[in-house]
Amino acid sequence: MFVYTWYQWLLFFFLYCFIGWIIETTYVSVRSLHFVNRGFLRLPLLPLYGSGAIIMLWLSLPVKGNIAMVFLFGMTGASILEYITGYLMERLFKMKYWDYSKNPFNINGYVCLGTSIAWGFLTIILTEVVHRPLEWLVLSLSDTVTISLVIVIAIVFLIDTVLSVREALDLGRILESMTKLKAELEEVQVQISLLKAETTQKVSEFKNETMVKITNLKTETATVIKESALMERLQSLTENKEKMTGYISFHRKGILRRNPTASSKFFGDALNELKEYSKKYKKS
Known part of the structure; x- marks a missing residue:
């Protein structure tokens, strides 16, 4: 024996x-x-x-x-x-x-x-x-x-x-990329909010001056250009994040469903988001 x-x-x-x-x-x-x-x-x-x-x-x-x-x-x-x-x-x-x-x-x-x-x-x-x-x-x-x-x-x-x-290994890379994308999205959203606040403050300061129209025009032009670039970046990041989240659809019986108690120390938010997406995809 x-x-x-x-x-x-x-x-x-x-x-x-x-x-x-x-x-x-x-x-x-x-x-x-x-x-x-x-x-x-x-x-x-x-x-x-x-x-x-x-x-x-x-x-x-x-x-x-x-x-x-x-x-x-x-x-x-x-x-x-x-x-x-x-x-x-x-x-x-x-x-x-x-x-x-x-x-x-x-x-x-x-x-x-x-x-x-x-x-x-x-x-x-x-x-x-x-x-x-x-x-x-x-x-x-x-x-x-x-x-x-x-x-x-x-x-x-x-x-x-x-x-x-x-x-x-692919899932680990996806979690890392999603976490970085989330940080970039938050940073871009903060920049847009600060830019809008700065524009509002400048317009208020110059509204009683004689050159208000010219100043406003220059400020608004620069703001529109910068805000447009930020919005494009925001849209691009959002689309990339959606693509990464959609990755999980290729594994309908994948690793997340076989391990419902799985956790991640560094990428917990991204993992939870993929878990929720996996549940929704399964129901649909």
Whole structure:
């Protein structure tokens, strides 16, 4: 039970990825009161659960029978994996795909006491209940069948991973660009407001002078030119922002809907705007 071939370990990995997807999708769908295809990938596979299960097995099978050690090893190993994965994904994709910041006793939002304890109990269930029939199933398959299954699933898995990573990187760039555009829009709007106020003040100062018409004409001409340029810039920025927001329409079953609790430390407003747009697009 403690020693498997590389292709058997891989098949276990994919099986636990699928089981993890079932658990996570069921949990999130029940809480959301509608179906949520949970996960980073499009496939019904959650690599975090698959990796966590393999680590749990590696750590807990040698101490199988000692429930306390199984719980402790599984909780520690899975929590470390979850923290490292969450940290790296946020640095790479500019988003937290799960966020425990609102949960008590959390560490930087990547892990929290509740989920760590849950990992410990899952390790006990995994080693004592779930793994036994799966082990029987995998070991009952011939080497040829196992290797064939692993190769086919691995190819599809890698293709989906590449596409999902590309999508996540694009989304991160969109969030960054939208945040910059928002700042530019606010700056242009402030400039327009100041320009109008300045024009009004100048007209008021010169309204009783003999050269009021000439002064007004020069002031208004300069103002019209400057305001026209600012308005063109404002329109251009607004159109660019709408185009960027429209990007999300190409991913109807995209990464945002699979991760409804995702958050972003630096691009939170842009992320919330895309989430709202995604909801409206889904309804329409």
